[in-house]
Amino acid sequence: MGQVFKSGAFIQQCFAVHPLCLSLKSLHLPGGIIIRCTSCNMLHRLALRAIVLRVSAVRAIDDTAAAGTDRPAAAHLEDCVAAHLGALSVRAMDVVREEAGLRCGECRKMYDLEIVAVETHQR
Numbered sequence: 001m002g003q004v005f006k007s008g009a010f011i012q013q014c015f016a017v018h019p020l021c022l023s024l025k026s027l028h029l030p031g032g033i034i035i036r037c038t039s040c041n042m043l044h045r046l047a048l049r050a051i052v053l054r055v056s057a058v059r060a061i062d063d064t065a066a067a068g069t070d071r072p073a074a075a076h077l078e079d080c081v082a083a084h085l086g087a088l089s090v091r092a093m094d095v096v097r098e099e100a101g102l103r104c105g106e107c108r109k110m111y112d113l114e115i116v117a118v119e120t121h122q123r
Helices: 009-017 061-066 073-087
Strands: 022-028 032-037 042-055 088-094 099-104 109-122
Touching: 009 022, 009 032, 009 042, 009 088, 009 109, 022 073, 022 088, 042 073, 073 088, 073 099, 073 109
Parallel strands: none
Antiparallel strands: 022 032, 032 042, 042 109, 088 099, 099 109
C-alpha cells in the first residue's frame, strides 16, 4: 500500500495541471467522495461538510420544478452516480477556500462541495 498525505496540495496540483484526468471514483455519503487522477495514479478522498445543488442556467424553469429540487442535494448526487457515473467531472477545486465542484454532463446538474479535509493516497 502507498503513502497517505493529509494535504489538499496534491489534488489542487492535479486540478491545475491536468483537470481532465480527475474523475469521481466513488461516493461515500454522508462522509465524502473519492476522486481518481488517471495521470498521476492517485486517489483523493474529500471529507464533506455540505453539498449544494445548482441546476444549469441552460435548463428551463419548468425543468427545475420537474426535477424535484425539494430533495436534498446528496440524493440528487446519488442518483447521478447511479445513473451516469462517467458523466460526472470535477469542475472546480479550491482547497484554500475548502470548496470543490462537480458537474454532470448528462443531466447538467452542478454540485458545490464544502470540504472538511483532503487525503491523497499514492498507489
